[in-house]
Amino acid sequence: MRYAETGYNLEVDLSRGNIERVETDPGLTEKYLGGNGTAAKLIWDRVSPETDAFSPDNLLIFSAGLLVGTPVPGCNRTMVDTISPQTNFFSHSIFGGYFGPELKHAGYDKIVIRGKAPDLVYLWINNDKVEIRDASHLKGKGTQETAVLIREELKDPRIQVAAIGLAGENRVFMASIEHCNAAAARGVGVIMGDKKLKAIAVRGTKDFYVANSEELFKLCLRHSQDMQASPFVGDLMAIEWNDAFHHNNFSWGNVRVRRKGYWTQEIEDKFKEYTLKIRDRLQGCYNCPKNCHLVVKPPGRQRYMLKCYGKATWHMAAFKEIDFTFDILALSQEYGVDSYATPQAIAYAIELYEAGILTDKDLPDFPAESGDRFYYLLEKIVRREGIGDVLANGLYRAARQIGNGAETYEHNTIKKFEQVPVKLGKVNYPYYLMYCTSDKMAINQTEGSYPQDPIADIVERQKFADEWLSAPERFRRYFMGWEPRTNPSVEASINICDWNETMHYVDDATGLCAFCSSFRGQFGGATAYHIYNIPTFINLATGMNIDADDLWQIARRNRNLVRAINISRGLRRADEKPPKDHWKKREPEKEQELLDEYYKFKGWTNDGIPSKATLDKLGLDYVAEEFIKRGILTGNEDNCYTETPCYSEVNKRESGQFSSLRKSAEFTLTEYLHQNK
Numbered sequence: 001m002r003y004a005e006t007g008y009n010l011e012v013d014l015s016r017g018n019i020e021r022v023e024t025d026p027g028l029t030e031k032y033l034g035g036n037g038t039a040a041k042l043i044w045d046r047v048s049p050e051t052d053a054f055s056p057d058n059l060l061i062f063s064a065g066l067l068v069g070t071p072v073p074g075c076n077r078t079m080v081d082t083i084s085p086q087t088n089f090f091s092h093s094i095f096g097g098y099f100g101p102e103l104k105h106a107g108y109d110k111i112v113i114r115g116k117a118p119d120l121v122y123l124w125i126n127n128d129k130v131e132i133r134d135a136s137h138l139k140g141k142g143t144q145e146t147a148v149l150i151r152e153e154l155k156d157p158r159i160q161v162a163a164i165g166l167a168g169e170n171r172v173f174m175a176s177i178e179h180c181n182a183a184a185a186r187g188v189g190v191i192m193g194d195k196k197l198k199a200i201a202v203r204g205t206k207d208f209y210v211a212n213s214e215e216l217f218k219l220c221l222r223h224s225q226d227m228q229a230s231p232f233v234g235d236l237m238a239i240e241w242n243d244a245f246h247h248n249n250f251s252w253g254n255v256r257v258r259r260k261g262y263w264t265q266e267i268e269d270k271f272k273e274y275t276l277k278i279r280d281r282l283q284g285c286y287n288c289p290k291n292c293h294l295v296v297k298p299p300g301r302q303r304y305m306l307k308c309y310g311k312a313t314w315h316m317a318a319f320k321e322i323d324f325t326f327d328i329l330a331l332s333q334e335y336g337v338d339s340y341a342t343p344q345a346i347a348y349a350i351e352l353y354e355a356g357i358l359t360d361k362d363l364p365d366f367p368a369e370s371g372d373r374f375y376y377l378l379e380k381i382v383r384r385e386g387i388g389d390v391l392a393n394g395l396y397r398a399a400r401q402i403g404n405g406a407e408t409y410e411h412n413t414i415k416k417f418e419q420v421p422v423k424l425g426k427v428n429y430p431y432y433l434m435y436c437t438s439d440k441m442a443i444n445q446t447e448g449s450y451p452q453d454p455i456a457d458i459v460e461r462q463k464f465a466d467e468w469l470s471a472p473e474r475f476r477r478y479f480m481g482w483e484p485r486t487n488p489s490v491e492a493s494i495n496i497c498d499w500n501e502t503m504h505y506v507d508d509a510t511g512l513c514a515f516c517s518s519f520r521g522q523f524g525g526a527t528a529y530h531i532y533n534i535p536t537f538i539n540l541a542t543g544m545n546i547d548a549d550d551l552w553q554i555a556r557r558n559r560n561l562v563r564a565i566n567i568s569r570g571l572r573r574a575d576e577k578p579p580k581d582h583w584k585k586r587e588p589e590k591e592q593e594l595l596d597e598y599y600k601f602k603g604w605t606n607d608g609i610p611s612k613a614t615l616d617k618l619g620l621d622y623v624a625e626e627f628i629k630r631g632i633l634t635g636n637e638d639n640c641y642t643e644t645p646c647y648s649e650v651n652k653r654e655s656g657q658f659s660s661l662r663k664s665a666e667f668t669l670t671e672y673l674h675q676n677k
Contacts, residue, residue: 065511
């Protein structure tokens with residue numbers, strides 16, 4: 001019997017109209033766990049490096065994480081994986097809410113979609129009954145509107161829907177897939193639109209099983225109560241008001257100014273007052289005790305749910321106030337666009353206009369006021385009209401299409417993809433490595449387990465390290481030696497980068513919310529899930545018998561498999577560099593030393609390619625064989641990754657025991673940022 005997973009994938013070929021329920025190999029679960037681990041294996045096996053992102057042979061894979069739908073609290077993530085047309089690399093996105101658990105209860109761990117429908121369709125999954133249905137009546141409809149219409153058409157308000165809007169239909173590269181209180185962005189909505197798939201609707205009423213139900217349920221009940229009481233868990237950006245860090249440090253719109261000192265108590269009070277005025281309620285995702293999602297109703301707009309950091313990106317880019325963000329978000333979410341990349345694209349166009357590179361001919365009847373310009377350009381982008389047709393391809397391509405000096409204004413992309421526009425002082429060693437080497441589409445999919453800043457007071461620093469339950473011993477040592485206004489050592493920086501990315505790959509395989517796991521350690525050092533207690537949940541749910549070192553090894557395997565997909569599609573060291581002005585003060589020689597040492601640590605060649613020894617040791621010998629066949633490796637590379645065990649003689653206190661959450665009645669994100677600014 002299969003435990004924690006259903007053991008079946010739903011295979012859909014939109015070109016042929018074919019639907020199959022396919023039993024999966026349990027050995028793949030032991031090797032890759034699930035989620036984007038097994039999705040990466042499918043893409044490696046079935047999408048050749050020569051396959052164009054817009055080819056019918058490209059796959060679009062929706063994966064419920066291994067533990068999604070089980071009693072494990074805060075575990076509800078759906079992963080969406082494909083090949084991106086923007087980067088030509090593996091594209092990974094995540095969304096929470098209720099879709100993944102519903103999919104598992106319908107009897108499927110994944111939906112694997114290939115081909116292209118001849119006309120707009122939606123997929124209706126009702127347990128064993130699966131249909132490809134006409135969606136011509138949904139053409140041009142908003143994402144939330146589409147979900148409502150589908151539920152009405154199918155006469156069931158409990159159906160969970162993931163849909164694209166006008167942006168996805170028009171293959172806008174920054175299109176998102178919207179679901180309830182969550183969204184998948186970062187290069188996946190455009191592929192859903194290319195396949196002419198308007199939406200996926202799911203209703204599931206089946207049971208699936210866990211290995212040790214009684215013990216798991218008791219543990220999860222206690223853990224849920226601890227999570228509910230803990231201030232260290234959840235997305236605090238939705239419920240706290242001090243956002244000085246982002247507003248003072250982020251330069252939204254590429255070359256626009258960094259408004260250091262902008263945030264004041266007066267601004268904070270104003271933001272809080274307006275948010276509370278339009279707030280309807282706070283809501284959480286499936287089986288999560290935290291209410292992190294803001295439900296708002298701005299004047300003249302529909303009620304909708306705010307997602308993550310979208311509450312600030314639009315007004316920061318437009319130099320407006322928070323009421324602007326809430327208003328334009330209502331529209332942009334219905335259109336289905338990423339609220340990181342899209343505001344930057346619009347601000348970029350405004351900069352080019354002000355510089356004379358774009359003219360009135362490119363932007364006829366262009367408004368004078370900044371906010372009006374944003375609405376104007378949003379409409380152009382989602383419809384691919386005029387200059388919007390160029391901007392819709394992402395800033396890297398747009399700059400080169402526009403020419404005439406536009407490239408000098410495009411300097412916030414890494415591997416052709418828009419990043420969160422931080423412009424800071426001195427180069428940060430761990431973040432340099434994370435920005436350069438991540439195979440994810442944004443820094444927030446990599447950072448999070450290690451604090452962003454040191455603690456000046458040695459007594460407070462020691463207290464922090466002593467209570468840092470989630471950290472393997474070496475990270476406590478690194479943290480204790482980290483002084484303000486200094487960088488961690490090369491050794492520490494490499495390990496910090498490795499730990500950050502490892503924990504995200506764990507979450508991406510299991511379906512754990514990063515705000516309960518990989519992303520929350522940087523604030524307060526406490527998380528609901530970490531490398532020591534996650535194996536307990538996995539073992540009770542699946543019947544497996546893994547420990548922290550086994551889990552780390554699986555995450556390392558998944559990381560190298562995704563890396564291999566990108567290497568096979570042309571990724572090399574020359575691509576791994578942040579924007580030139582990402583930090584004001586750079587250290588070119590040290591940066592190259594960091595890359596050299598990181599590649600050695602990972603068991604990669606000097607060009608960033610996983611070696612044969614590394615691939616063989618990870619059970620990825622089939623990748624090594626293909627690399628040798630293609631001339632990517634010679635087969636003589638014997639450098640292997642550095643072993644970094646989680647357990648050691650000085651770390652026995654974590655070994656074999658389940659650690660409860662760190663307690664603190666006083667902690668707030670505001671206080672933490674104030675103490676460590």
